[in-house]
Amino acid sequence: MERISKTITAYDKHCDVYNDKFKEFEPYVQKIKEFIELLEPGMKVLDLGCGPGNVSRQLMLSGKEFSIEGIDLSEEMVKLARKNVPSGKFSCRDLRDISFPAESFDAILLSFCIVHLDGTEMADLLKKVAKYLKQERRLYLSFMEGKKDGFEKTSFSEEELFFYYHSLEKVQDILKDNHLSINKLTKQGYLESDGSITTDVFIFASKGN
Known part of the structure; x- marks a missing residue:
């Protein structure tokens, strides 16, 4: 599928640039830190679409000694994640094909x-x-809204990646249908390289609350 293959190729090729840009990107780091405050030490955490491990790195730096597992489809991103977070368990897998036993994790993060x-x-x-x-445990979800789906160049890649801009209303409905309650919802603007503004959406949710 072209949209997947081209996107992963771009991530593989520019993983170092992506890592350098977002490793300490304050608007995103701050959101992760806020979420970490809600978590208890030693929790089992799943980082989906982990990239170079930027989210997992913040989890590690918190000192709460989480058990971290990360998954990404880019082999080069996974290699970086293993370097950035040596204590984590990272694998190259397709998120569409993952499978775990029910109630395996205390927190799951899906950052973009x-x-x-x-x-x-x-x-x-x-x-x-x-x-x-697990019941009454935490979900972190972030995505973008407000533009047309399609291939785009980015600030870290001249090669195009395919992006979907999901509506907040649709995401909220899906969360509700699956017994995930939103505890906190925030939006903020992200300045694109062409000067346009993309709306980033951040959701903290919990299961069954």
């Missing part, structure tokens, strides 16, 4: 990974996530 999934794939993944999450 559903932006590469179409509506059906996104809904299927969130349904799985709800199953894998």
